[in-house]
Amino acid sequence: MAQLDTLDIIVLAAIFLGTVAYFTKGTYWGIAKDPYASTYAAANGNKAGKTRNIVEKMEESNKNCVVFYGSQTGTAEDYASRLAKEGKSRFGLETMVADLEDYDYDNLDTLPEDKIAMFVLATYGEGEPTDNAVDFYEFITGDEPSFTNSAEPALGNLRFVAFGLGNNTYEHYNSMVRNVTASLEKLGAERIGAAGEGDDGAGTMEEDFLAWKDPMWTALAEKMGLEEREAVYEPVFGITEREGLTKDSPEVYLGEPNKMHLEGSSKGPFNAHNPYIAPIAESREVFTVKDRNCLHMEIDISGSNLSYQTGDHIAVWPTNAGKEVDRFLNVIGLLSKRDSVISVKALDPTAKVPFPTPTTYDAIVRYHMEICAPVSRQFVATLAPFAPTEAAKTEMSKLGSDKDYFHEKISNRYLNIAQVLEDVESTEKWTAIPFSAFIEGVNKVQPRYYSISSSSLVQKDKISITAVVESMHIPGRADALKGVTTNYLLALKQKQHGDPNPDPHGLTYNITGPRNKYDGVHVPVHVRHSNFKLPSDPSKPIIMVGPEDFLYSSEWEEYGKILGDKFELITAFSRDGPSKVYVQHRLQEYAKEVNELLEKKAYFYVCGDAANMAREVNTVLGKIIAEQRGIPEAKAEEIVKSMRSANQYQEDVWS
Structure with missing residues (x-):
């Protein structure tokens, strides 16, 4: 997720009148986001029972x-x-x-x-x-x-x-x-x-x-009338090593999501269970600074039968960084067995294997486990009995039981599970932990969703995304916290621009995919439709509010020249000068114009940070309506709520 508010932010507020929406169709109204992702199940895993009762x-x-x-x-x-x-x-x-x-x-x-x-x-x-x-x-x-x-x-x-x-x-x-x-x-x-x-x-x-x-x-x-007993780990999945198979065997999954992909005959429909391996037609940097990256990518969906409308989301199926895959396999003592073939079977008839098998340890960790996610205190507690030393067992138990201690040592530093195990005991390998415990305790990798920043009228066969590459320095960590998917996309961009071995922010990726099926710079995607839409009536005025760096500044200037007095761009550069000027301040300055547009049934759109900017904008809008119309703030707040209910006020925000 592109946490723009944590970086060097320039806040942009754009007030558009009716025709601009239909000239650009929201061509660049969208920024990278990752608040939601549909749960995807492996098509080859165990299915729920035949009965729906x-x-x-x-x-x-x-x-x-x-x-x-x-x-x-x-x-x-x-x-x-x-x-x-x-x-x-x-x-x-x-x-x-x-x-x-x-x-x-x-x-x-x-x-x-x-x-x-x-x-x-x-x-x-x-x-x-x-x-x-x-x-x-x-x-x-x-x-x-x-x-x-x-x-x-x-x-x-x-x-x-x-x-x-x-x-x-x-x-x-x-x-x-x-x-x-x-x-x-x-x-x-x-x-x-x-x-x-x-x-x-x-x-x-x-x-x-x-x-x-x-x-x-x-x-x-x-x-x-239940009686508590001493908790004992009971595996949900049984794991069998397949001596007769190798990673080159045609029936072994090396990260393919289902059998069609394994056999090289993947067909639609493409959705949250079945991604389309899409070519990246174009990729470029939007930022001009050296220490930060913001990517503009054009993803070609012309061969997929996928369609989208402006305001929809595209899901990118990420691959874990090689550095983190190696770290995980090394700390649990499986680095030398990374390519060993295993079958995973549910020991309970109601359980589902979360990925297709037979497969390899490497493929599971690289493509199916959220190994880079922050670890839960409960999971740390469940691993304590398998610690390689008594000192490590004592430390894991304390981390699992002491909320404040866990926050200080682990969650405050955003450590993933392999980093926690390294931190607790770096000399001995954690070989006693059953691999089934990781399958059960580490979440499945989820697709990351990005706001589509292109117009479905202008380019129906290409989807644009605009993504800030996440790399944040956290106190107490030796290395930066790096976004899984945005750095993966940066590696793809580097590959497309001629780097044979892309290594963004010290990370390597298997960007050619399972069995090199993504060679030529491809990425697995699907589309999720959204309710974030422009009004069906093109005569309605539009007010758009969004925080971001001054992206595509030359294009905004071009639209301004073409549209003349039908378009007004208002900027709020919150990091410039001695005082901070935020987008809500600009809204207040233009209270009269905003209210006049709202009285003409203008549609109001907010894109950005939910916790700060979006909440402040909501509050200020209520105050503007109250002040301009001479009504109590409580009544104005009800008007804003009614706008939301009627889809006149729409948000595409993340936290």
């Missing part, structure tokens, strides 16, 4: 606890898996994890009282359900959901717990878990313990989850 599935697999998840970026799915594992190891529950889109919900009224349902639900965008939870949400919050029986109350038998993943910088904070909990209780279901709420905006998601789950388990154990 969850009660039937639980009965046939002898389960008494189901953990449903609604996930957009994979985090909710990860928490669901962790809850299921903990329920099994600590309390002996027979647990299963369930994707909400894999099952029907009209039979929830038949779930026996001696079974428990857990819901881990992320809120997406402006209070919306995640893609995989849309049908469930519409059903359960509907006016009269129809269930199998005619009992009153309909869900009087259902016992449930709930945890939500949200972001307080958005107006509808954690609305998914709040609305689902309210609907379930309205239908007669019994909630056990408090409904938890994690806050990504405050950076406390992990600790919010940990603080919620312990009292939840206490309440659940009391209600269900």
